[in-house]
Amino acid sequence: MSLALVGNVLLALVWLFAVPALSGVLFLRKKDSLIWIECLLAGYLFLFALSELLILPMMYFGLPLHILVACYGIATGAAAVAGMLYLARGGGLKKFPAAKDGQPASFACRLRSVSPFLWAALAVIAIQIVVVILFAHFDADDSLYVAASTTAVETDSIFRYNAYTGQIYERLPRRYVLSPFPIFLAVVSQLIGGLHPAVTAHTILPPVFLACAYCVVYLIARKWFPDDANARGIFLFLAAFLCWFSAYSVYNAGSFQMVRLWQGKAVLAAFLLPSIFYLASSIVLEEQSAYSWVLLFMADLGACLLSSMGIILAPLMIGIFVFLGLLRFRSVKRTVLGLACCIPSAILGIVYLLF
Numbered sequence: 001m002s003l004a005l006v007g008n009v010l011l012a013l014v015w016l017f018a019v020p021a022l023s024g025v026l027f028l029r030k031k032d033s034l035i036w037i038e039c040l041l042a043g044y045l046f047l048f049a050l051s052e053l054l055i056l057p058m059m060y061f062g063l064p065l066h067i068l069v070a071c072y073g074i075a076t077g078a079a080a081v082a083g084m085l086y087l088a089r090g091g092g093l094k095k096f097p098a099a100k101d102g103q104p105a106s107f108a109c110r111l112r113s114v115s116p117f118l119w120a121a122l123a124v125i126a127i128q129i130v131v132v133i134l135f136a137h138f139d140a141d142d143s144l145y146v147a148a149s150t151t152a153v154e155t156d157s158i159f160r161y162n163a164y165t166g167q168i169y170e171r172l173p174r175r176y177v178l179s180p181f182p183i184f185l186a187v188v189s190q191l192i193g194g195l196h197p198a199v200t201a202h203t204i205l206p207p208v209f210l211a212c213a214y215c216v217v218y219l220i221a222r223k224w225f226p227d228d229a230n231a232r233g234i235f236l237f238l239a240a241f242l243c244w245f246s247a248y249s250v251y252n253a254g255s256f257q258m259v260r261l262w263q264g265k266a267v268l269a270a271f272l273l274p275s276i277f278y279l280a281s282s283i284v285l286e287e288q289s290a291y292s293w294v295l296l297f298m299a300d301l302g303a304c305l306l307s308s309m310g311i312i313l314a315p316l317m318i319g320i321f322v323f324l325g326l327l328r329f330r331s332v333k334r335t336v337l338g339l340a341c342c343i344p345s346a347i348l349g350i351v352y353l354l355f
Contacts (some may be wrong), residue, residue: 004193006052006239008204011192016208020044023079025086031290037215039045039083041275044212045295047300048272050075051187052344055180055305057171059158068183069190092341117233124240129167129207132261136202139260146262148182153190156184174355175198178348179308181264201262209261213270214240220278264306268313272303276314280321284338285328301344310347315342 020043027042028034053070058068076142096252147163159177162169177181189200217239218232224233235323246254256263257270276299283296284291322338323333 008195011143012204014203015188015191019046019076019080022081022083022087023047023076025083026079027292028294029086030292037218040215041214041219042295044271045275045298045302047076048184048305049298051184052180052301052305055158055183056178059177059180059183061157062160064156065190066188067151068158069187072187073191074124075313078153096163097324108311110221113229115229117230117231117237117331119233121233121237121240124244124322125210126238127336128240128244130313132258133203136206137259138202139263141260141263142198142201144176145182145264146185146201147197148176149186149189152186153197155238172355174352175308177308177355178352181267181306181307182286184305185262206261209267209271210257210348213261213274216274216278217317218270223278223282266311268303268306268310272299272306272310273313273317275299276303276317280318284318284321284325284334287329293341296338296341297344300341304344304348311345311352315349339345 017040021036022043023037023046024039024041024043025034025047028038031038048327054071054075055070058071058279060152142161148159149167151163152158159172159180160168162279185201185205186197189195189197189206192204193202214236214322218236221232221235225235243254243257246252246258249255250259252318253269258267261270276296278298279296283293284292297319303314318338318341322335323339326335
């Protein structure tokens with residue numbers, strides 16, 4: 001492994017794990033306790049939502065890619081520093097789990113308390129991560145998604161050149177322009193040391209988003225089995241096992257998760273929609289939620305970034321939970337807040353129809 005590649009990997013750990021985890025802390029301040037995977041989830045919702053807000057106007061005004069990279073890097077870096085300062089003040093660190101006597105539990109103590117079923121699940125997930133790195137699938141859709149990222153990097157532009165022909169777009173492709181996930185890929189490739197977008201897509205992003213997808217599954221398990229560590233481990237193990245053997249169809253979420261997790265629609269299916277399910281069930285259907293409605297709003301906006309299907313599926317899922325919440329609580333305020341979380345999809349859906 002060359003020294004340059006080591007540097008790329010270290011930068012990837014910073015921008016794809018440390019930055020989202022630290023920035024996610026800022027959106028979980030109302031929680032009494034935290035775990036790092038919650039911070040990672042909240043951080044990625046922030047990164048996706050911020051990317052959509054930055055990319056669309058810059059693309060409309062024809063700004064170069066390097067300005068987008070600089071603005072994204074400064075904004076996310078500032079959020080990560082703010083999250084680090086919040087933790088450094090002491091209040092944030094006290095929210096992470098501690099031992100029964102109130103003192104921080106040692107690492108060895110925490111390892112001994114982990115369920116054996118959870119270890120089995122982690123082993124399966126680790127093997128899957130190795131598989132998606134070493135046996136990358138090359139999908140026909142890469143001719144647009146990865147090519148659009150490469151074109152953006154090579155021309156220092158944002159959806160200005162047709163990735164198929166190299167010619168300037170006379171009219172922007174309406175199916176993709178409102179969900180510019182390939183541009184997010186281009187930005188990430190530049191932040192991690194200028195690694196080629198194709199290498200970033202096939203080698204860096206799949207293990208990152210695969211880990212994020214299972215983080216959401218574990219959060220759902222914690223919600224459903226709050227007092228049974230073994231049940232949580234069994235749930236995660238079964239989810240990983242079933243995902244591994246889901247290739248009976250190329251259209252289900254498990255197949256997308258294992259085969260092409262660098263594409264926006266795959267990230268939507270494997271990570272973002274389960275995140276919306278978890279957040280909506282924890283916010284809309286709970287009388288006193290520890291999560292902010294802002295997270296659900298960012299999740300809807302982030303779904304718009306990933307795929308044009310997210311513009312439809314995200315508000316549909318949120319709307320179902322809002323309807324269930326209305327039946328349960330009869331609360332106008334809760335209903336209005338839930339519908340307000342769908343505003344990004346509503347606006348972009350109207351723009352899509354008028355394009």
